[in-house]
Amino acid sequence: MAVTAFISYSHADTKHLERLHKHMAQLHRDGVFETWTDHVIVPGSNLDSEVFTALHASQVFIALVSPDYLASNYCYEKEFEEAQKLEAEGRLHIVPVIVEPCDWLSSPLKSRMALPKDGKPIPEWTNENVAYLNVIQGLRVVATSSCKKPLGPAGERDAADVRGRRLKIKQEFDTIQRRDFADEAFRVIRDYFKTSCEELNQAEDLRARFESMSDNSFTCTVVNRGYKGGRDAHITVHNSKGSRHHFGDINYSWQSHSESNTSNGHVRVDADEYNMFLSLNDFMNSEEKRYDAKQVADVLWLEFTNQAGIEYD
Incomplete structure (x- = not known):
């Protein structure tokens, strides 16, 4: 079953979104990921309603982090803030992808393991395709754990969210x-x-x-x-x-x-x-x-x- 990923990005970083989609092509073919971006919103629709509905239906939140992203009131203060709430409830896994050098280590994103490796911005890699490959490999690992729910350590099973609390079921592993x-x-x-x-x-x-x-x-x-x-x-x-x-x-x-x-x-x-x-x-x-x-x-x-x-x- 494919994992649904909400991609949060600044429109100033559209080129990075397009590159990421190209590199994710095999993940889509393999049925590993389904991705959602604001491109699917029909003109005239209620923006907030469409965005938050998609966000709440997703298992993974991929943030394309850049100076424009951090400066965006909508991306950072609405999408990312809501994603943090869902993460705190155990309903979402946040993955920062550092697409441009920026002050992300001074933001709440610093507590998360970023992609590519060591949070090195993609443009600073000698070969950007190697950087994107590292991102894809990381996302494949995320999908392996996320598709089973919960989004934390492998093997832990989520029965349901009850009053905002995640149930853990004891089990023996064969x-x-x-x-x-x-x-x-x-x-x-x-x-x-x-x-x-x-x-x-x-x-x-x-x-x-x-x-x-x-x-x-x-x-x-x-x-x-x-x-x-x-x-x-x-x-x-x-x-x-x-x-x-x-x-x-x-x-x-x-x-x-x-x-x-x-x-x-x-x-x-x-x-x-x-x-x-x-x-x-x-x-x-x-x-x-x-x-x-x-x-x-x-x-x-x-x-x-x-x-x-x-x-x-």
């Missing part, structure tokens, strides 16, 4: 659910590394290679040519698919093309009475922190690139 969750997490991590390698290749003195070893394994190498003779780092990630000889549900090693029975750490699918989530273990430290797939990918990518002397602000 083997198939856990494996599906691990499969989706692996896909997110794999796509994250592939996109990040493409972006890293745009930087001077840095080279990255992503290689899919199989449907359930990939390996990456990054070389920092800023060091004399170069400084490299490697990682191989395997989806265990329930195999007992593997470490955890997803395991990784700091080697190129390593075997699946070699590991420097692993990712495990855990659950409480309501949600499934991911845990990280590198054999030296076992954190109790809960992660989603994107957060795991962030942690692994930063540790991987740090080994090549690459750091992110």
Whole structure:
């Protein structure tokens, strides 16, 4: 079932809306997303009524954030304000897409994980298509969780909104659910590394290679040519698919093309009475922190690139 997304934008940013629609074409074909914009409003209709009806019927609110968006009384003070109320009730998921450099970090949007990666404005990417690809991959992840409702951690089920309160139903997660969750997490991590390698290749003195070893394994190498003779780092990630000889549900090693029975750490699918989530273990430290797939990918990518002397602000 497609997720309905309300796209909030300033008319000054129409070019960004058109670009986003082009990049979302495959999401539409796959039946992942249906999008609503004010283009469908018939002349003479009551604007507020049409907008708020569509907003309340949506599961995702995509804000194309720019100086014009922040300055727009309608976009910011009406659409976004209403979206925040729906989000507080657990009925909507807000996704900021930073389409132009602006002071969004001084707005309520700062508390949300923005797209593209790290909230880097699309025009600041060397190749804007890579930026839009990152946005699309993020939206696909959002759709995976949102279409199941609730909009929070994967696995939590929403029965109904009762007097503005969201009900949570206790449940036990079976083997198939856990494996599906691990499969989706692996896909997110794999796509994250592939996109990040493409972006890293745009930087001077840095080279990255992503290689899919199989449907359930990939390996990456990054070389920092800023060091004399170069400084490299490697990682191989395997989806265990329930195999007992593997470490955890997803395991990784700091080697190129390593075997699946070699590991420097692993990712495990855990659950409480309501949600499934991911845990990280590198054999030296076992954190109790809960992660989603994107957060795991962030942690692994930063540790991987740090080994090549690459750091992110």
